[in-house]
Amino acid sequence: MSAVAEPxxxxxxxxxxxxxxxxTVDPAISDRVxxxxxxxxxxxxxxxxxxxxxxxSLMLHYDPLVLDRATLAERVRALVSGATARASNPxxxxxxxxxxxxxxxxxxxxxxxxxxxxEAVVSTHSATTFRVYMYxxxxxxxxxxxxxxxxxxxxxxxxxxxxxxxxxxxGGGLAAVATVPxxxxxxxxxxxxxxxxxxxxxxxxxxxxxxxxRFEPVDSATFDALTxxxxxxxxxARRGEPR
Amino acid sequence: xxxLVIESAGPGVTLQDGGRHGYLRYGIxxxxxxxxxxxxxxxxxxxxxxxxxxxxxxxxxxxxxxxDGPVGIVLLAPGxxxxxxxxxxxxxxxxxxxxxxxxxxRAGDAGAWGYLxxxxxxxxxxxxxxxxxxxxxxxGGLDGRGLAAGDRLxxxxxxxxxxxxxxxxxxxxxxxxxxxxxxxxxxxxYFAPDQIEAFLAGPWTVSPxxxxxxxxxDGTPLKHAKGHDIVSxxxxxxxxxxxxxxxxxxxxxxxxxTGGYPKIATVIGPDLGRLAQxxxxxxxxxxxxxxxxxxxxxxxxRDLLREAVPREPVIRTDFASDFLLxxxxxxxxxxxxx
Numbered sequence: 001m002s003a004v005a006e007p008x009x010x011x012x013x014x015x016x017x018x019x020x021x022x023x024t025v026d027p028a029i030s031d032r033v034x035x036x037x038x039x040x041x042x043x044x045x046x047x048x049x050x051x052x053x054x055x056x057s058l059m060l061h062y063d064p065l066v067l068d069r070a071t072l073a074e075r076v077r078a079l080v081s082g083a084t085a086r087a088s089n090p091x092x093x094x095x096x097x098x099x100x101x102x103x104x105x106x107x108x109x110x111x112x113x114x115x116x117x118x119e120a121v122v123s124t125h126s127a128t129t130f131r132v133y134m135y136x137x138x139x140x141x142x143x144x145x146x147x148x149x150x151x152x153x154x155x156x157x158x159x160x161x162x163x164x165x166x167x168x169x170x171g172g173g174l175a176a177v178a179t180v181p182x183x184x185x186x187x188x189x190x191x192x193x194x195x196x197x198x199x200x201x202x203x204x205x206x207x208x209x210x211x212x213x214r215f216e217p218v219d220s221a222t223f224d225a226l227t228x229x230x231x232x233x234x235x236x237a238r239r240g241e242p243r
Numbered sequence: 244x245x246x247l248v249i250e251s252a253g254p255g256v257t258l259q260d261g262g263r264h265g266y267l268r269y270g271i272x273x274x275x276x277x278x279x280x281x282x283x284x285x286x287x288x289x290x291x292x293x294x295x296x297x298x299x300x301x302x303x304x305x306x307x308x309x310x311d312g313p314v315g316i317v318l319l320a321p322g323x324x325x326x327x328x329x330x331x332x333x334x335x336x337x338x339x340x341x342x343x344x345x346x347x348x349r350a351g352d353a354g355a356w357g358y359l360x361x362x363x364x365x366x367x368x369x370x371x372x373x374x375x376x377x378x379x380x381x382x383g384g385l386d387g388r389g390l391a392a393g394d395r396l397x398x399x400x401x402x403x404x405x406x407x408x409x410x411x412x413x414x415x416x417x418x419x420x421x422x423x424x425x426x427x428x429x430x431x432x433y434f435a436p437d438q439i440e441a442f443l444a445g446p447w448t449v450s451p452x453x454x455x456x457x458x459x460x461d462g463t464p465l466k467h468a469k470g471h472d473i474v475s476x477x478x479x480x481x482x483x484x485x486x487x488x489x490x491x492x493x494x495x496x497x498x499x500x501t502g503g504y505p506k507i508a509t510v511i512g513p514d515l516g517r518l519a520q521x522x523x524x525x526x527x528x529x530x531x532x533x534x535x536x537x538x539x540x541x542x543x544x545r546d547l548l549r550e551a552v553p554r555e556p557v558i559r560t561d562f563a564s565d566f567l568l569x570x571x572x573x574x575x576x577x578x579x580x581x
Binding site for chain 2: 061065139209
C-alpha cells in the first residue's frame with residue numbers, strides 16, 4: 001500500500017478546524033474523512049462541539065477556551081496516521097420510490113437531455129447503489145454519489161419551482177434526496193415515502209454519511225399506502241447489508 | 244402563568260437561544276443570535292442562563308405587553324428608540340412590564356439587532372434541543388416563523404424588578420464596526436497575495452440586502468487565482484465566501500452548513516456581533532489576526548460576561564431633544580443642553 005498523504009489542517013476562524021483530505025469527490029477520500037469522524041466520535045476530546053463530514057474534509061467545530069488548536073491538531077494527526085479504515089459498518093438502505101406522475105415530474109426532461117428513454121432513466125436510477133457522501137444545503141438534504149454517467153446531466157441554469165417534500169433528484173453528476181421543499185437546479189425523478197429527516201422523531205435522522213441507498217420502484221397506490229404508514233410512525237425504509 | 248404578548252412585530256423579529264448545536268452534520272443550521280455578545284449580555288443582566296431564549300429584535304421593531312401578571316424585562320437595543328406607554332426610555336434598560344403597559348422598540352439611527360430577555364424563562368418547546376428560530380427551514384421558535392401580533396409567550400419562573408426602570412450600563416456593547424477582525428482561510432490559497440491585501444483594505448460598503456443568513460458587501464471585485472468553484476466543504480458562522488462576481492459574502496447565523504465557494508477568511512467570534520450591528524450603507528475593512536489573538540479576544544469577552552451588568556436610575560436628560568420631539572409626546576421639552 002502506498003503512503004497516504006497527510007491531510008491539510010485549515011483554520012476556519014478560531015473555533016473551527018478543517019481537516020482536508022483532498023479536493024475532489026472520491027470514495028477513497030470520503031472513507032478517510034469518515035474514518036477520522038468515527039475515531040473522533042468514539043472518543044471526543046472535551047471542547048469538540050460538532051463534526052461535519054463533507055465529500056473531502058471533516059470540519060471540527062470546537063470551543064477554543066476549552067480545547068486549544070494545538071491539542072486538537074495533535075489529536076487529529078495521531079488518529080489520521082493510526083486509522084485509515086472506518087470503525088463502523090455502513091448500512092444499505094432500500095427506499096421505496098415512486099417515479100410515476102405526479103412525482104417524477106422531470107423524467108421527460110432528463111430523458112431528452114440524456115438521450116435515454118423515460119423508462120431507461122427510471123431503470124438506470126433504480127439499479128444504482130448510491131453512496132451517501134454528506135448532508136448539507138438544507139436540513140436532511142443528502143448528497144449521493146454513484147450516479148451512472150448516462151444520467152450525468154448538468155444542473156439547470158436557473159432553478160425550477162419548489163419540489164415537494166422527499167423529492168428524489170439528480171443533477172450535476174450527483175443524486176440527492178431533499179426533505180424540505182425549495183427551488184432547485186436539480187431534476188426531480190420521483191419521491192420516496194421514507195422521511196430521512198423528521199425533527200419530532202427519535203432519531204430525527206437514520207441515514208448516516210457513508211451509508212448506501214437503493215431506490216425501489218413502487219406504484220402510486222403503494223406510495224400512498226407507504227406514506228400513510230410512515231406518517232403513523234412506522235418506518236418504510238428497509239435496512240440491509242452493504243454491497 | 245404571566246406571558247409576554249407580541250402586540251406587533253416587524254419582519255425578522257424571532258425567538259433565539261444560544262443556537263441548535265449537534266446537527267450540522269445533518270444539514271441543520273445552528274441559527275442562534277446574530278449578535279452573540281449582546282444576546283448573552285441580555286441574559287446576564289436578567290440573571291438567566293447565558294444561552295436562554297430571548298426575542299431578537301430586527302430594525303422592523305416590536306411592541307410588547309404583559310398578560311396575566313407582571314413580566315420582568317431586560318432590553319439591550321443600543322441605537323434603537325424605546326418607550327414605555329409613550330415615555331422614552333434608555334436603549335439599554337431593565338424594567339417590569341405591568342399588564343396594560345406597552346413597551347415599544349423601534350429602529351433608531353444605529354444598531355441592527357436588539358435583544359429582549361425576560362427575567363425567567365420563555366416557555367417555548369425546543370426542536371432538536373433548541374428554541375432558536377430558523378425561518379428558512381421552518382424550525383424552532385413558534386412554528387419555525389418570525390413573531391407576529393397576537394403571539395403569547397408564557398414566562399415560567401418569572402422574576403420582577405422593584406421600582407422604576409433602570410438603565411443598564413454596558414459601554415462595551417458600543418462596538419466600532421469599521422474594522423472587522425478575521426483569520427485568513429480556509430481557502431485563502433485561492434487568492435493571490437495582492438488580492439488578500441485588497442480584501443483586507445477594502446473599503447467595503449455594507450449592502451442593505453443583508454439578513455440573518457448573510458451580510459453582503461460592495462466594492463472592487465476580487466479576482467480568484469484558481470477559479471471560484473470548490474467541492475463543497477463545511478461553513479462556519481463568519482465565513483467570508485467569494486463567489487464568481489468577486490464580492491465577498493459573510494455567512495451569518497442562518498447560513499447553510501456547507502458551501503461550494505472559496506472562503507478567503509473567517510470573521511472571529513468576538514467580531515460577529517460587531518459586524519451584525521453594522522447597517523446598510525456603512526463602510527468597513529478587515530484586519531488579519533492570528534488564531535491566538537482571536538482566542539484572547541474571545542477570553543476577554545467571556546470574562547466581561549462574568550461580571551454583573553451595572554444599573555443606574557434613568558435620568559431624563561439622557562435623551563436627545565430630537566428623539567423627544569420625534570416621539571411627539573412632549574412638545575417643547577429639551578434636553579437642557581440646547
